[in-house]
Amino acid sequence: MKSILTDACSPVLWMCGLLASGLLVAVTAAAASPPVDASIADGQRPATLRVAAAQPRNRTIDWKLTDPAEVLRRVEQSLGELEQLIRKAGEARCDAIAFPEDTLGMGKWETAHPEQLNEVLPDAVARMLDQLGRAAARHRMYLVVCNNTLDAGRTRHNTTFLLGRDGKELGRYHKVNLPIHELDKARGDRFPVFATPDLGAVGMLICYDLVFPEATRCLALAGADIIFVSTLGGAAIGDEDISRAAFRTRAVDNFVWLVVAMRGHGSMIISPQGKVVAEAPEPDGLAIADIDPFGGREGGDAFNEQQDMRGRLFRERVPETYGILTDPNPPVLAKVSSNVTKEEAVRIGALTFTTGEEQFKEAEALARAGKTNEAIAIFQKLCEDCRTSWIERAARERLQALRSPAPKHETK
DSSP, X not given: OBOOXXXXXXXXXXXXXXXXXXXXXXXXXXXXXXXXXXXOOGGGOOSOEEEEEEEOOOOOOOTTOOOHHHHHHHHHHHHHHHHHHHHHHHHTTOSEEEOOSSTTSOHHHHHHOGGGHHHHHHHHHHHHHHHHHHHHHHTTOEEEEEEEEEOTTOOEEEEEEEEOTTSOEEEEEEOOOOXXXXXXXXXXXXXXXXXXXXXXXXXXXXXXXXXXXXXXHHHHHTTOSEEEEEESSOSSSSOHHHHHHHHHHHHHHHTOEEEEEESSSOOEEEOTTSOEEEEOOSTTEEEEEEEOTTOOOOEEOSSOEESSXXXXXXXXXXXXXXXXXGOSSOGGGGTOOXXXXXXXXXXXXXXXXXXXXXXXXXXXHHHHTTOHHHHHHHHHHXXXXXXXXXXXXXXXXXXXXXXXXXXXXXXX
């Protein structure tokens, strides 16, 4: 049998390094069984289900739009195009499809127009659930979509929805781990798991959640068999290679299936063994794999092999030694400080998403046109207004290049 040890870091390295796997995963090529009705009994489950992680191209709604009716018209246009991805998954006989974070592409617009959220956001989310829900139901598919939401008390959450094969909501999850620039939204306070008859126990996470291994572990300990990840970014602070390793590690850390849906690139399906079994080829593509949500967890060491490695992994934990994980002020915080306050980070994030990006492009255009002094003035202002963001880092690089004397040509 071949080892399931991968190039990604894995918690099973403490074992003898003789972990075994007999998992065979058919990726998109195997013939799919007809969609299974949600009312089936456990004993009638199919051997595999076909799942898809959507990879829509960027459909971000222009933040400069001020007319709510026009914003909703753009939402309808996006929904019509996203329906085609559902149709494509249906034609491929998929049983489930997941979409990325900010499914509607409204994130930048929301940042620029907080005073209009009540007029637009609840309506837009309702249309998403209705239109995409009905499209998925036509193919008897589970559906996962993710967008910011606004409740009656005007509390905003980043929310993922799980819809059943009939298009009706089975559950929702509010993002718990918010990056500092998103702290104008409310955090979720739990990691729920939702039971389904054929897809297993389903958990959901959103983007920055994956940077915290505790989030995936909480869902796994609650019994999740498959975790849908709606995201716009990676699973680690680092480059794409590090992020990919982190996604794989989150899967094998917990012996769960991960279905990662990302905008534009990076959508993939990862087995409980940490193997990437399917990837989307291009924007508006689908990563599709035939999986057994209840299987693929064989493993062990030289002394004991398990059909489902969770049977050992979670019994061999030592939770009484992990108290520091729930300490809100662990010793490390006395050693390090943050370079930005919560309020500052929210302001910088909003500026970076909107006028800051526009001004950066303007300064680059001026630099290309030879208007160096004007470009330098804008870049300097951006370094002050958008400090700690990518705009400051990029602006400082541009300033250094613009201020450097032109190389002298050698004379013969």
